[in-house]
Amino acid sequence: MTVERPFDFLNENVDKTVLxxxxxxxxxxxxxxxxxxxxxxxxDEAEELEEGKVISKVGSMLVRGDNIVFISP
Amino acid sequence: MTVERPFDFLNENVDKTVLxxxxxxxxxxxxxxxxxxxxxxxxDEAEELEEGKVISKVGSMLVRGDNIVFISP
Amino acid sequence: MTVERPFDFLNENVDKTVLxxxxxxxxxxxxxxxxxxxxxxxxDEAEELEEGKVISKVGSMLVRGDNIVFISP
Amino acid sequence: MTVERPFDFLNENVDKTVLxxxxxxxxxxxxxxxxxxxxxxxxDEAEELEEGKVISKVGSMLVRGDNIVFISP
Amino acid sequence: MTVERPFDFLNENVDKTVLxxxxxxxxxxxxxxxxxxxxxxxxDEAEELEEGKVISKVGSMLVRGDNIVFISP
Amino acid sequence: MTVERPFDFLNENVDKTVLxxxxxxxxxxxxxxxxxxxxxxxxDEAEELEEGKVISKVGSMLVRGDNIVFISP
Amino acid sequence: MTVERPFDFLNENVDKTVLxxxxxxxxxxxxxxxxxxxxxxxxDEAEELEEGKVISKVGSMLVRGDNIVFISP
Known part of the structure; x- marks a missing residue:
């Protein structure tokens, strides 16, 4: 993994599945x-999980950034 | 779905029902x-839900952005 | 309802009763x-409610915006 | 009451008692x-209340704005 | 007490004991x-209180402003 | 350790393991x-810990800064 | 102690032990x-305390400012 700035990380993961x-x-x-x-x-094709289990399928969504702890591929 | 910036997503959903x-x-x-x-x-034509059930019909409303986790069609 | 920006909504409701x-x-x-x-x-002519019941009449008040979830006519 | 901006409200209440x-x-x-x-x-001449009862007389004080829900005459 | 801006209040209290x-x-x-x-x-010469009782003497300290509710002489 | 500004500390720890x-x-x-x-x-090669024990291997991740208390080599 | 601005206080305490x-x-x-x-x-040479007792030795660390209540020599 070669990223110089944190947002390069997001750029590299566009169109990929992230947690x-x-x-x-x-x-x-x-x-x-x-x-x-x-x-x-x-x-897109989003689902919501609790304790590792899918609790609902949501489709597409806009998530407000201030709710996020981390994003991982 | 083709969005370049997160707010394009909102733009695409104007006049549509969102959760x-x-x-x-x-x-x-x-x-x-x-x-x-x-x-x-x-x-507009808003309703409030708790655990997936409608608990009140509110009509139109302005929601302050900092309360939002996500918005989904 | 025709609003282009969220604050148009407030402008339309000046002098009207809001929740x-x-x-x-x-x-x-x-x-x-x-x-x-x-x-x-x-x-103006404000009252405070809890679970839908009026618990006090307050008269006029300035509310700090960061406490607000939503405003509805 | 005629106020055009929220802070006019504070201006009108200078030297008056507020809650x-x-x-x-x-x-x-x-x-x-x-x-x-x-x-x-x-x-100035401030007192602290809990459930409507005065619990202490504090004299003068500077209150940090981000603690405030509302101010009322 | 004559203050025009809230920070005049702090200026007036420099070198005085505040709560x-x-x-x-x-x-x-x-x-x-x-x-x-x-x-x-x-x-300077600071002490920490809980329910009105001194629980520790701290000497001098820098307090981060966002923790403060009010300051009073 | 010689750092002049807090972010020099991060710079010195690039490519090193941090907690x-x-x-x-x-x-x-x-x-x-x-x-x-x-x-x-x-x-990169990240793992999540609770009370000092590894509870999951996450691989790479972007952590939003406002969740962080401290970072330590 | 003679400080004119709060950050002079930090400047005076560089290379000294602080709580x-x-x-x-x-x-x-x-x-x-x-x-x-x-x-x-x-x-540097940091340790973590709970109720006044050292619970772990951490070495060096970068602490995010928004977690801090006060800093004291």
């Missing part, structure tokens, strides 16, 4: 479609 | 009428 | 007299 | 002496 | 030595 | 690959 | 090596 850990206990998983400097992101 | 997950347990559902860079949004 | 949902469990209801870009608002 | 609802359960009551754009305020 | 109410239950008391626009303050 | 204490009880451990002025960081 | 009270119950103690305007600080 998004949210503040609180939930996670989202979906295909990263877009992001901005606030770490607002758009996911 | 808005709020911090805490509640959700809002309504027709997206307007938004700004803070993710403040206006919903 | 203001606050973070936590409380709500305020009163006549919207003024607002600014931080969503700080002035209400 | 200040804080985040959490407490309230302050005192004479409004000064304010700024962050809603930092100075109160 | 600093913090978010949560604690208070600090000490001689105000310096402050800035974020309400970061330096106290 | 990242998060708000709440969790920690992350991984190789620091990139950082920015918001303290957003990219970790 | 850092964090939001929540924990404290850090270590030698102050660097700081910036956000109150991000670097500590």
């Amino acid at each position: 998004v850990r949210l503040k609180g206990k939930k996670e989202l998983r979906g295909k990263l479609k877009a992001f901005d400097v606030h770490m607002n992101i758009v996911l | 808005v997950r709020l911090k805490g347990k509640k959700e809002l559902r309504g027709k997206l009428k307007a938004f700004d860079v803070h993710m403040n949004i206006v919903l | 203001v949902r606050l973070k936590g469990k409380k709500e305020l209801r009163g006549k919207l007299k003024a607002f600014d870009v931080h969503m700080n608002i002035v209400l | 200040v609802r804080l985040k959490g359960k407490k309230e302050l009551r005192g004479k409004l002496k000064a304010f700024d754009v962050h809603m930092n305020i100075v109160l | 600093v109410r913090l978010k949560g239950k604690k208070e600090l008391r000490g001689k105000l030595k310096a402050f800035d626009v974020h309400m970061n303050i330096v106290l | 990242v204490r998060l708000k709440g009880k969790k920690e992350l451990r991984g190789k620091l690959k990139a950082f920015d002025v918001h303290m957003n960081i990219v970790l | 850092v009270r964090l939001k929540g119950k924990k404290e850090l103690r270590g030698k102050l090596k660097a700081f910036d305007v956000h109150m991000n600080i670097v500590l």
Whole structure:
């Protein structure tokens, strides 16, 4: 992995499936479609997870960046 | 879905019904009428949900962006 | 309802009675007299509600915008 | 009441007694002496209230604006 | 008391003993030595209080402004 | 250790393994690959810890800076 | 102690041991090596304390300023 700035990491993962850990206990998983400097992101084919289990299929969504703990491929 | 920036996603959903997950347990559902860079949004024909059930019909409303976790069609 | 930006919504509701949902469990209801870009608002003939019941009459008040979840006519 | 901007409301209440609802359960009551754009305020002859009862007399104080829910005459 | 802006209040209290109410239950008391626009303050001969009782003597300290509810002489 | 500014510290630790204490009880451990002025960081070969025990292997991740308490080699 | 601005206080304490009270119950103690305007600080020979007792030796660390309540020599 060669990234110079943290947002290069997001750029490298566009159109790939990522796991998004949210503040609180939930996670989202979906295909990263877009992001901005606030770490607002758009996911496609998204699903919501709790303790590792899918609890709902959400389709596409815009996630507000300030809810995010980390994003991982 | 082709979006380049997260706010394109909102633009594509104007006049469509969206689900808005709020911090805490509640959700809002309504027709997206307007938004700004803070993710403040206006919903029309809005209703409030808790655990997936409608708990009140609110009509139109302005939602302050910092309460939002995600917005989904 | 035709609004282009979220704050048009507030502008349309000046001098009308609005319901203001606050973070936590409380709500305020009163006549919207003024607002600014931080969503700080002035209400007149305001009352405070908890679970839909009026718990006190407050008269006029300045509400700090960061406490607000949504504002609805 | 005629105010055009929320801070006109504070301007009209300088040297008058105001009730200040804080985040959490407490309230302050005192004479409004000064304010700024962050809603930092100075109160004179201030007292602290809990559930409507005076729990201490504090004299003058500078209140940091981000603790405030609303200010009311 | 004649103050025009909230920070005049701090200026008037430099080198005097102030009580600093913090978010949560604690208070600090000490001689105000310096402050800035974020309400970061330096106290000398400071002590920490809980429910009005001194729980520790801290000497001098820099307090980060965002922890402060109010400052009172 | 000779650092003049806090971010020199991060610069010195690029490509080294760091422990990242998060708000709440969790920690992350991984190789620091990139950082920015918001303290957003990219970790490689990352794992998540709770009470000092590895609870999951995450691979690479982008951590949003506002979740971080401290970073330590 | 003669400080004109709060950050003079930090400047005076560079290379000295300081106690850092964090939001929540924990404290850090270590030698102050660097700081910036956000109150991000670097500590060397740091240890973590809970209720006054050392619970772990951490070595050097970068602490994100927004976690800090106060810093004291």
